[in-house]
Amino acid sequence: MLSALAEAPDFSSAASFLLAQVLDLADAERGHMLRLDAAQESLVSVASVGYETPPRALISIGDLSNPLVLCALALVPVTGGGRSSIRAFVSMARWTALPMPQARLRGTLPVMPLPHAQELLGEGEVRFLTAVERRLASAPGGVIVVEGAVPERVIGSVTTLVMLAGPIIARLASLQESRDSIDRLTQQRDRLTLMVDSLPDPVVITNATNDIIAQNSRAERLLNGKEGDSSGRRRAIELNNLLFTSFLAKAVMMGSPTSGPRELNLVDPDEGNDLLFEVLAHPLSERVGPDDAVLSVLRDVTDLRRAANELERQVQRVRLAEMKASSERDRLNLILENVADPILVTDERANIILMNDQAEQLFQASEIQQRNRRQIQAVRGNDTKFTSFISEFALLDTRARRERMALVHPANGNQLPVEVVSGKIMNERGEPIAIVSVLHDLTKEVEIERLYETLKTLNSELEERIRAATADLAEQNARLQWQSQEVERANRLKSEFLASMSHEVARRRRRGLPADRADGSEESTGIRRRHQHGVSPAPHGSHEGASSPAQSVVECRKVYEPRTRGRRRSLRRREGRRAHRRRRYGYRHPRKGSASHLGGLSTGRSIADARIRRHGTRSEYHAKAARPSRRHRQRSQSVWRRQRLFCAASPANAPWGERGNRGGTIGLTTALTVC
Known part of the structure; x- marks a missing residue:
């Protein structure tokens, strides 16, 4: 058992x-x-x-x-x-x-x-x-x-x-x-070996003679060759062993493997590139390995060195950018300090993070200056208004906003109208990170607007007065126009009356009738008939005997208007005959302004016609009358003087019936005197 x-x-x-x-x-x-x-x-x-x-x-x-x-x-x-x-x-x-x-x-x-x-x-x-x-x-x-x-x-x-x-x-x-x-130790060893082989850095254990005792797979790829390797790979591995051994020998000569330089340059056997390693050496105790054994960890710092070089270049660029930004910041600060308008920078929560000196006078109570209670209240009121404006603007989707605001200047307590122009500063995601606001002083603009409103009011009042005066002048003009039309109408009637009277006097004078006695003709009968009804012609040079000048003119027009029209037709026929004789017989036309232009007062021409009838033909008359007699010359001069006096009292371009009308009653008296 x-x-x-x-x-x-x-x-x-x-x-x-x-x-x-x-x-x-x-x-x-x-x-x-x-x-x-x-x-x-x-x-x-x-x-x-x-x-x-x-x-x-x-x-x-x-x-x-x-x-x-x-x-x-x-x-x-x-x-x-x-x-x-x-x-x-x-x-x-x-x-x-x-x-x-x-x-x-x-x-x-x-x-x-x-x-x-x-x-x-x-x-x-x-x-x-x-x-x-x-x-x-x-x-x-x-x-x-x-x-x-x-x-x-x-x-x-x-x-x-x-x-x-x-x-x-x-x-x-x-x-x-x-x-x-x-079994437990074997598992632990396999686990540790797997961990060491999984490291990206080569790990090597060497003895006192710098012989390699143990190494991981990464170190084997750099320091151990195989039978099937190419000649280039074998040369690279030999070079790596030479470089690594010389590095360890140098460390031993310096007395401590942990002191001295720790950078080691090797060659990649696969690609042939240079590799940079940082060697970390740790002496091993007797329980772990043989006496004087050293554990060396080759940390690959190739990428780190490249990154370090890149970081160094980046640092250089950052320093240059910082210097440029510093100079730009100083320049901007100098500009902001010398800007006359207040400028403020706030965050998305409406907290003021930066402002210039002009803004500090309005929104900050300085500890150096001793401000009274009124100034502190003014500063707080300004800050409340501005903060409310920025908070409302931060909730909107717009990038900029412009609004007027009434602030109070803490120094003197006067109202300060300003226009706030704000804009948002966005980040890469489109979120606002800051708000920049500029306050423009509108004191002059407000004063100009006030003066404009005052001027506008005064202009409106002046326009009202002008419209009232224009209406008054229009009314007076209408009244004067009506009066002018009435006076013109009276003058026309008077002119027609005077022309008729002049014609009647001239006609009576030619017939040898007295100018102030009526004969048995139809005209005298009409005049007497109208005189019996209260209408009588006015005496020479006056309007006595008539109820009013306008009424006398109207009555006289009713008497003489038909005769005047007939007389004008006979005068036109007579002038036509005279023109025909001048064209046919060729005698000299009387001078312009002679008595023949007076129509019915052509005395010189009647005498010439009588002499022609007495002496025979016209040519014989002209031969005898080449030198007119003294009596004839005196008579012609007398007629000429009367004609000039009559034309002086009448318009130069007025028709015959209206001549002598410019002077009114004076024209009528002059015409009667000439006759």
């Missing part, structure tokens, strides 16, 4: 086999095996037989009141009844515990003396059985619990069997633990 137990494949199989053999010898149905753990601190369950659900026990070795602990430490079998403390563990009515020793090694527990164990066990249902001779170099290893009481005839053989099989079980347990630890 011991040889079969030694050939068990593992510890669990051996423990189950031993427990089954013990139960068979003790004629028991159920049993349980407990063994000390590797730390020699607790009894743990390792095998059980006869249970549907194997119980799991963990009994501390320091619990000396437990009979199983005393059995294992004293290496003496123990038996007990149903009231013992072990019943809670195995639920047995009667039980027997058999000690199971192990080989004494470093770290095992010592055997407890039997008297001391009996003293600790005390009196009761639990008692020690007959002790079996112990072997030398035995140490407590565990205990086997069997259900029921083992007969006295087999108790010795069963105990001896367990005592002999205990070291074998302990050795199998240690072998199992070794296998488990080996």
Whole structure:
């Protein structure tokens, strides 16, 4: 049985086999095996037989009141009844515990003396059985619990069997633990190897002579060649080994592998490019590797060096841009400080983040200047109005806004009308990050508008007055026009009357009738008839005897208008005959302005016609009358003087019937005097 137990494949199989053999010898149905753990601190369950659900026990070795602990430490079998403390563990009515020793090694527990164990066990249902001779170099290893009481005839053989099989079980347990630890270490090593091989950086372990002891796959690709490599790859690997060895030798010469330069240039065997590595060297202790072993980690900094160069260029550009921005900022600040209009920069929450000096006078209470309560209230009012405007503008979707605002100047308390022009500054996502506002002073514009309104009001009043005066003048003009029309009408009637009277006087004069006595003609009869009805012609040069000048003119027109029209027709026929004689006979036309132009007063022409009739033909008359007589010359001169006097009193271009009308009554008197 011991040889079969030694050939068990593992510890669990051996423990189950031993427990089954013990139960068979003790004629028991159920049993349980407990063994000390590797730390020699607790009894743990390792095998059980006869249970549907194997119980799991963990009994501390320091619990000396437990009979199983005393059995294992004293290496003496123990038996007990149903009231013992072990019943809670195995639920047995009667039980027997058999000690199971192990080989004494470093770290095992010592055997407890039997008297001391009996003293600790005390009196009761639990008692020690007959002790079996112990072997030398035995140490407590565990205990086997069997259900029921083992007969006295087999108790010795069963105990001896367990005592002999205990070291074998302990050795199998240690072998199992070794296998488990080996497997665990192998897994850990494989895991660590995989981790090291997965690193992108080469890792190399070298000894004191700079020979490579271990390396990962990345280091093998750079420093180890294979049989099928090309000549170029082999030369690159040789060059890398030479460079790496010289680097390690230089580090050893400097006294410490961690000091000195840490940059190493190698060649990529696959592509032939230059690679830059930073070597991190760490000395290894004796427990990890051989004496003077060094772990070197080659960190690939090729990309970092490129990035560093790029960052350096970027830093240079940033510095130049910063200098340019600084100069631009200074220039803008200088411009803002010298701008006459207030300028403010606010964030999206309407908080003022920047403003110039002109804006500070309106929106900030300076701590240096001692402001009174009125000035502080003015500053707060201005800030409230401006903040409300910016908050409303921030909620809108428009990019710019223009609005008038009435502020108060804190220095003098005067109203300051301004026009606020605001614009949003957007980021890459189209979100507003700041709002710039410029306040334009509108004091002059407001004053101009006020003056314009005043001027407009005055202009309206003046236009009203002009319209009233124009209406008055139009009314007066209409009245004067009516009066002018009436006067013109009266003058026309008067002219016609005077012409008729002049014609009548001339006609009476030619017939030899007195000018102031009527004959028996139709005209005299008409005049007398109208005179009897209250209408009489006015005497020469006056309007006496008539009710009014206009009425006299109207009455005289009614009397003389038909005769005047007939006389004009006869005058036109007479003038036509005279023109015909001038064209036919060719005698000299009288001078312009002579008496022949007076119509009925052509005295010189009548005398010439009479002389022609007396002397014969016209040519004979002209031959005799080449030199007119003195009487004829005097008569012609007299007629000429009368004609000039008449024409001086009449318009030059007026017809014959209207001549002598310019002077009114004076024209009539002059015409009568000439006649």
